[in-house]
Amino acid sequence: MYEGAVQELIDEFGRLPGIGPKSAQRIAFHILEADREDMNRLADAIRVVKDKVKFCSICFNVTEQETCSICRDPKRDETVLCVVEESKDVMAVERTRSFRGRYHVLGGSINPIGGVGPDQLHIRELLGRLNDEKIQEIIIATDPNLEGEATATYLGRLLSTIGIRVTRLASGLPVGGDLEYADEVTLGRAFEGRRTLNS
Amino acid sequence: MYEGAVQELIDEFGRLPGIGPKSAQRIAFHILEADREDMNRLADAIRVVKDKVKFCSICFNVTEQETCSICRDPKRDETVLCVVEESKDVMAVERTRSFRGRYHVLGGSINPIGGVGPDQLHIRELLGRLNDEKIQEIIIATDPNLEGEATATYLGRLLSTIGIRVTRLASGLPVGGDLEYADEVTLGRAFEGRRTLNS
Numbered sequence A, B: 001m002y003e004g005a006v007q008e009l010i011d012e013f014g015r016l017p018g019i020g021p022k023s024a025q026r027i028a029f030h031i032l033e034a035d036r037e038d039m040n041r042l043a044d045a046i047r048v049v050k051d052k053v054k055f056c057s058i059c060f061n062v063t064e065q066e067t068c069s070i071c072r073d074p075k076r077d078e079t080v081l082c083v084v085e086e087s088k089d090v091m092a093v094e095r096t097r098s099f100r101g102r103y104h105v106l107g108g109s110i111n112p113i114g115g116v117g118p119d120q121l122h123i124r125e126l127l128g129r130l131n132d133e134k135i136q137e138i139i140i141a142t143d144p145n146l147e148g149e150a151t152a153t154y155l156g157r158l159l160s161t162i163g164i165r166v167t168r169l170a171s172g173l174p175v176g177g178d179l180e181y182a183d184e185v186t187l188g189r190a191f192e193g194r195r196t197l198n199s
Helices: A004-014 A021-035 A036-052 A085-094 A124-131 A146-158 A184-192 B004-014 B021-032 B035-053 B087-096 B122-134 B146-158 B183-192
Strands: A080-084 A101-104 A137-140 A165-168 B080-084 B104-105 B137-140 B165-167
Touching: A004 A021, A004 B035, A021 B035, A021 B087, A036 B004, A036 B021, A036 B035, A085 A101, A085 B021, A085 B122, A124 A137, A124 A146, A137 A146, A146 A165, B004 B021, B080 B087, B087 B104, B104 B122, B122 B146, B137 B146, B146 B165
Parallel strands: A080 A101, A080 A137, A137 A165, B080 B104, B080 B137, B137 B165
Antiparallel strands: none
16 A cells, blocks of 8 residues: 555564554554654664574573573572463563472463474473473463463373472462452362362 | 563564553564564564655655655646645545545644644645645545644634635544444534435
């Protein structure tokens, strides 16, 4: 629709996740009118991230060095490993400030329809770490959806024979939520996972 | 939260319109995992648009040349001028395929709270065109919101003495809409602008 460079920019932005044609157009016109310096910084940030950022050779979290800041930190508990799908999930767990162990990023979840099987995930590397490191508990923190549950079940079975405690994050009612608005599956899980109050 | 380059990319994307922190994070991780070639194309598109794209010296539409493709087109009707707020609006009108005249892009709308007065818009240049070109009708196609209406009223008064016909796009019910769901202002406008069917 537009002339050359503007349309190209709209097309490039339209390919990013969560950006529809209208948003892409809005962003392109913002860029057109924005300060040149600011926009060069944006363009550079894209290039720099592709050049500098790698995945940690131990846990596959994002890093600019050989290993990530968590794997390098000697104060983190080496006996507990939290298995997550993505680097984003590492950050989500870190924000809770309630976990002081280390991580293993699978790089996704088992999704037969999307063509992702266990071989496409960093599961072999996880098994390698269990041999080398003194891990006593593995907390499986994959997403509470179909693929995440399938991945958790797969890992649970795979790890059942190695003599390490394997746990899964609790499912239940979100804190601050309203029981009335909880979906049936969540409410069902909350019942299954109910805790005794009068010990 | 993240290490250097990743956080920088998230920050840069978070500054774009319509992209919140969660979307910015999602896009940054998409870029991390995407093909390097594709991401270089995105970075280049941002730079190229800042380098190549200018505003038409006649109508202020976006262009890569001195004047835009519409101003250069000898087949466009030189006697009718459609005044819009933004280049995006030019495209919106073009998509209707019902206007064959030329445009004038104001570069915004009058918004006293946002600090945009008539002097910040390309109104002086519009008056210049009325002297130089053989324009017989000016269609004011600013947005049907507070700022757009204020701009239309301002232009209507400014142009009332020059002996050129000045019109405003009709307000009314959107085609395909439902009368029941129309807001009162729109429905009121539809009444005001009602047409006689039995001539």
